[in-house]
Amino acid sequence: MNTVLIIGAKSDIAHALAHAYAGNHSRLMLAARNVQELHNVASDLRIRYRVEVSLHELDITDTASHESFYAALNPKPHGVIVASGYMCTQQEAQQSLEQTLQSIHVNFTGAVCLLNIIANDFDIRQSGFIVGISSVAGERGRASNYIYGAAKAGFTAYLSGLRNRLYKSNVHVMTVKPGFVRTKMTAGLNLPEKLTATPHEVAKDILNAQQKGVDVLYSKWIWRYIMLAIIHIPESLFKKMRL
Numbered sequence: 001m002n003t004v005l006i007i008g009a010k011s012d013i014a015h016a017l018a019h020a021y022a023g024n025h026s027r028l029m030l031a032a033r034n035v036q037e038l039h040n041v042a043s044d045l046r047i048r049y050r051v052e053v054s055l056h057e058l059d060i061t062d063t064a065s066h067e068s069f070y071a072a073l074n075p076k077p078h079g080v081i082v083a084s085g086y087m088c089t090q091q092e093a094q095q096s097l098e099q100t101l102q103s104i105h106v107n108f109t110g111a112v113c114l115l116n117i118i119a120n121d122f123d124i125r126q127s128g129f130i131v132g133i134s135s136v137a138g139e140r141g142r143a144s145n146y147i148y149g150a151a152k153a154g155f156t157a158y159l160s161g162l163r164n165r166l167y168k169s170n171v172h173v174m175t176v177k178p179g180f181v182r183t184k185m186t187a188g189l190n191l192p193e194k195l196t197a198t199p200h201e202v203a204k205d206i207l208n209a210q211q212k213g214v215d216v217l218y219s220k221w222i223w224r225y226i227m228l229a230i231i232h233i234p235e236s237l238f239k240k241m242r243l
């Protein structure tokens with residue numbers, strides 16, 4: 001039975017992923033801050049799918065704890081999915097050093113430092129998969145969300161390099177770029193219905209694509225073409241747009 005480690009397990013997308021992977025007979029390791037809040041979720045998953053589920057305390061920004069966090073996992077996971085993320089408003093990020101750093105540390109620095117440790121282990125074992133949930137926001141900086149977007153752009157570049165490095169070691173690295181998803185992160189935002197996915201749809205896309213060995217997944221698929229158009233707008237025009 002495969003063991004899948006889900007980082008940021010209290011996220012709505014992660015919750016849907018836990019159901020998808022447990023339904024696919026994977027044993028789950030759920031890692032989150034205040035992980036005791038996931039006791040009921042874990043019990044539900046065990047009863048519903050008859051799989052083992054363990055809970056692990058992790059703050060992704062606490063990089064000093066990453067080595068001991070991973071060392072304590074027994075058995076070592078076959079795959080890892082990074083679903084943790086942080087998005088404040090652009091205004092908050094612009095005005096507050098604390099908010100800027102939190103955005104960079106959750107979305108980029110923390111994820112990179114933890115994945116370095118896991119990637120080295122998978123490299124030695126010559127097997128495994130790594131799924132990183134980045135964002136279409138990382139494709140081009142926009143006035144309305146460029147601090148979060150810049151952190152996600154860094155994470156996307158990191159995953160691309162990791163995929164390139166680990167290809168020869170039989171380790172599959174997949175970058176996920178969701179567009180709009182209806183979750184806690186986007187609560188209160190006025191999202192266009194047709195372009196907005198549910199966490200369940202994103203989780204289904206991720207499981208399916210990970211099993212097929214896809215490198216870069218857009219969810220919903222239409223975002224691949226939306227972003228293709230957006231990245232080709234000339235900078236001289238783009239800077240005048242309100243996006």
Ligand SMILES: NC(=O)c1ccc[n+]([C@@H]2O[C@H](COP(=O)([O-])OP(=O)(O)OC[C@H]3O[C@@H](n4cnc5c(N)ncnc54)[C@H](OP(=O)(O)O)[C@@H]3O)[C@@H](O)[C@H]2O)c1
Pocket residue numbers: 007008009010011012013014032033034058059060061082083084085086106133134135136177178179180181182183184185186
């Ligand atoms: N929703 C969208 O439209 C959208 C679009 C593109 C990409 N994404 C990405 O998709 C991923 C999942 O997000 P979501 O939409 O499911 O949002 P969500 O429900 O708000 O989940 C975000 C999760 O990240 C966790 N987190 C934040 N800081 C953390 C830390 N220091 N250590 C550990 N965990 C931490 C939060 O944990 P707590 O519960 O402890 O706060 C929360 O459970 C994120 O990477 C997000 O950036 C989302």
